Amino acid sequence: MGSAPEAAPRSSTHRNPLVRWLDERFGWEDLLAPLRHKTVPVHKLSYWYFLGGITLFLFIIQVLTGILLLLYYRASANEAFESVQYIMTQVQFGWLVRSIHSWSANLMIFTAFAHMFSVLFLRAYTKPRELTWLTGMVLLFLALGFGFSGYLLPWNTLAFFATKVGTEIPGQIPVIGKPLLIFLRGGEEVTGATLTRFFGFHVALLPGITTLLIAAHILLIQRLGMSVPPSQEAAWKALPPSKREMPFFPNFFARELMAWYIALGVLGLLAALYPWELGSKADPFVPAPAGIRPEWYFVFMFQTLKLIPAKVGPIDGELLGILGFGVVGLIWVLLPFLGGDRYGRRQVFIRGLGVFALAYMLGMTVYGYLAK
Amino acid sequence: MQVLLGGGLLASAVSFLYPVWRYLVPPVATDLGGDSVVAAKVGELKANSGKIFRFGSRPGLLVRTADGEYRAMSAICTHLNCTVQYRSDVREVWCACHNGFYDLNGRNIAGPPPRPLESYAVHVNGDDVVVSRRRGT
Incomplete structure (x- = not known):
């Protein structure tokens, strides 16, 4: 079996001997170049x-x-x-x-x-x-x-x-x-x-x-x-x-x-x-202790589930809440594909949606901590 | 040739993934709790109070009403699975997690619970308060 040809030795003029050592072996400076230009x-x-x-x-x-x-x-x-x-x-x-x-x-x-x-x-x-x-x-x-x-x-x-x-x-x-x-x-x-x-x-x-x-x-x-x-x-x-x-x-x-x-x-x-x-x-x-609630970042969902009635029409309230959050989450993930052009009119709508979501999350979190 | 190669690769992938998939699903545990249990001793519960008892691997709730009558039901909230408790101030069963209420027959009366709690039969046998599943449930 033949051996692979040796890589051509590199030369480096870097002042720091450690950097020079690294540079001569695998081109340390080349690796950092994109960071220097960024x-x-x-x-x-x-x-x-x-x-x-x-x-x-x-x-x-x-x-x-x-x-x-x-x-x-x-x-x-x-x-x-x-x-x-x-x-x-x-x-x-x-x-x-x-x-x-x-x-x-x-x-x-x-x-x-x-x-x-x-x-x-x-x-x-x-x-x-x-x-x-x-x-x-x-x-x-x-x-x-x-x-x-x-x-x-x-x-x-x-x-x-x-x-x-x-x-x-x-x-x-x-x-x-x-x-x-x-x-x-x-x-x-x-x-x-x-x-x-x-x-x-x-x-x-x-x-x-x-x-x-x-x-x-x-x-x-x-x-x-x-x-x-x-x-x-x-x-x-x-x-x-x-x-x-x-x-x-x-x-x-x-x-x-x-x-x-x-x-x-x-x-x-x-x-x-x-x-x-x-x-x-x-x-x-x-029993679950009184005043129990999840970590703060789940409180807005927790409070929403608390407020949805047992039945909404023929559907169980909790299922509606869970599916609702699932759909909103999916839309959120897909926003770049739904929003269209960066300068388009839909962006105004998406900004409104973002403001509403933020206000909803903050409002429900505060409500969750204040409510009995 | 490509079909053979692709089919072979697919078959080997399935043969690797199927055991992993089955491994992820835990074996079914058998609940050896039986159909009845001693939930408390006579005299243990004051009137207008309740206690959680172990019914197999799940919690049950035994209530002694203000009239001294015993009631028993599953303690697992039908909303999202929390463990309920008896509230002597309102004389109802309450789930602290999402503020759901049930009456002393286990019927959901307020808040998000969608269904009643499973109710159990209670009888006193000597010193024991015995709770059993109702037949046909």
């Missing part, structure tokens, strides 16, 4: 560009603190609660690691939602960025999946009932609902089998898919460049010399790092001052 538009709405990066940063924090939690956590109905209790009371700084994990999860979902709405209102989702929007929406759903599956892992009362309700919701879908419910729960009821399944989803399946999709999302952003809001685009077109940009590396990158540093500060402050509580151990044979 620019970021500078305008009065530029700060919205930071949100995606902050979401990514919080995801990295999740992975790191998640790995630390895995060293002590045990995924079984008999041990899960006790192992989290052990992390919080016996392991040094265990309370802080868990608190950072929980707080960064919540902040990540917040920044992901904020990122999504900013992309919508700045019309960054339209052609040619349909796939960026699609991957982003799937990432948002995955983040919600992370939140939902991770919520059960301490095996406390609130998590137990949240999981009962949350898995019952897809169970209401006609035809596929029941098999889906059994798949999610690992049986008919929420038991230890559900906990081990959710653990598997949370630490293996979801991180794997998410990492791939984040890579695709970032690759698309690199390929397509940053979107400029239409109003700014028009202003720059009318007066080309007024167009301003900054290099991505190092100018924008340094600013992004500063944003991450601020996010880390906020996260540390929240985690230290308001440590995440554990509650009481789940017991399938106690």
